[in-house]
Amino acid sequence: MAGDRLFRYIVVAAAALIVGACIGLAAAPLPPVPEGGADRDTLFQVSTIDALLQGTYDGSMTFDELARHGDFGIGCGDRLDGELIGVDGEWYLIRVDGRAYPVAGNATTPFAVATFFDSDMTVPIDAPMNLTALESRVQAELPSKNLFYAIRVDGTFPHLVTRSVPAQEKPYPRLADVTANQTVFTFENVTGTAVGFWTPALAKGVNVPGYHLHFITGDRTAGGHVLDMVLAEGTVQVDTTTNFTMALPASGDFWTVDLSGDLSGDLEQVE
Numbered sequence: 001m002a003g004d005r006l007f008r009y010i011v012v013a014a015a016a017l018i019v020g021a022c023i024g025l026a027a028a029p030l031p032p033v034p035e036g037g038a039d040r041d042t043l044f045q046v047s048t049i050d051a052l053l054q055g056t057y058d059g060s061m062t063f064d065e066l067a068r069h070g071d072f073g074i075g076c077g078d079r080l081d082g083e084l085i086g087v088d089g090e091w092y093l094i095r096v097d098g099r100a101y102p103v104a105g106n107a108t109t110p111f112a113v114a115t116f117f118d119s120d121m122t123v124p125i126d127a128p129m130n131l132t133a134l135e136s137r138v139q140a141e142l143p144s145k146n147l148f149y150a151i152r153v154d155g156t157f158p159h160l161v162t163r164s165v166p167a168q169e170k171p172y173p174r175l176a177d178v179t180a181n182q183t184v185f186t187f188e189n190v191t192g193t194a195v196g197f198w199t200p201a202l203a204k205g206v207n208v209p210g211y212h213l214h215f216i217t218g219d220r221t222a223g224g225h226v227l228d229m230v231l232a233e234g235t236v237q238v239d240t241t242t243n244f245t246m247a248l249p250a251s252g253d254f255w256t257v258d259l260s261g262d263l264s265g266d267l268e269q270v271e
């Protein structure tokens with residue numbers, strides 16, 4: 001009967017819709033909303049790299065406040081006192097002695113970038129590679145060159161070089177003059193995690209176009225701003241981030257620093 005057949009079609013179509021909806025839900029679960037209702041796919045940034053390059057080193061946001069915007073990130077300490085790294089919700093400053101110190105919640109940062117890390121893509125590392133090769137390998141997988149990506153590398157590193165810088169006194173020197181006297185640390189056969197971001201060219205002057213990575217050892221005792229590395233084996237996870245929020249300092253040197261110029265030359269020196 002035509003009516004029976006039509007009924008069977010409706011039942012089959014309805015079942016297909018329900019199954020499809022369930023598969024869809026299983027494949028793309030909605031991430032839990034963090035406390036405070038912050039969007040997990042937002043890159044949150046304090047101040048701008050060009051302000052930092054010109055010596056705007058006074059902290060403008062507490063680490064307690066920063067942690068409301070992410071469980072993962074990088075930056076630096078007040079007065080440039082240490083390289084900041086946040087991983088799995090734990091935030092550390094790698095000071096000029098190379099050691100990792102848990103941040104005090106009421107201490108401040110002059111420049112930081114944070115997000116809630118939810119891996120969207122894993123890049124398998126099937127052979128040892130140096131930093132340049134690793135960066136090319138990951139960059140080839142990025143779906144667009146116009147988005148922000150949080151990058152997490154967990155692995156074993158036969159060779160890894162980091163740096164940190166000491167706290168600065170006013171009048172603050174430019175960042176390029178500070179990093180000219182940076183302290184460099186070399187790790188051999190270390191396990192740990194590199195945390196950072198790939199920033200699109202559209203954010204030039206605001207953040208560091210391309211890669212910016214910080215490192216912390218597996219036992220969370222040492223690390224710094226990554227200058228070089230060889231990754232023997234490990235995983236690279238990438239979190240695509242489509243929203244971007246900036247918190248500009250509400251007072252201080254930021255209000256008067258000249259941000260109209262092109263500081264690409266300075267950036268090249270400090271990275």
Ligand code: ZN
Nearest residue numbers: 083213214225
């Ligand atoms: Zn850095």
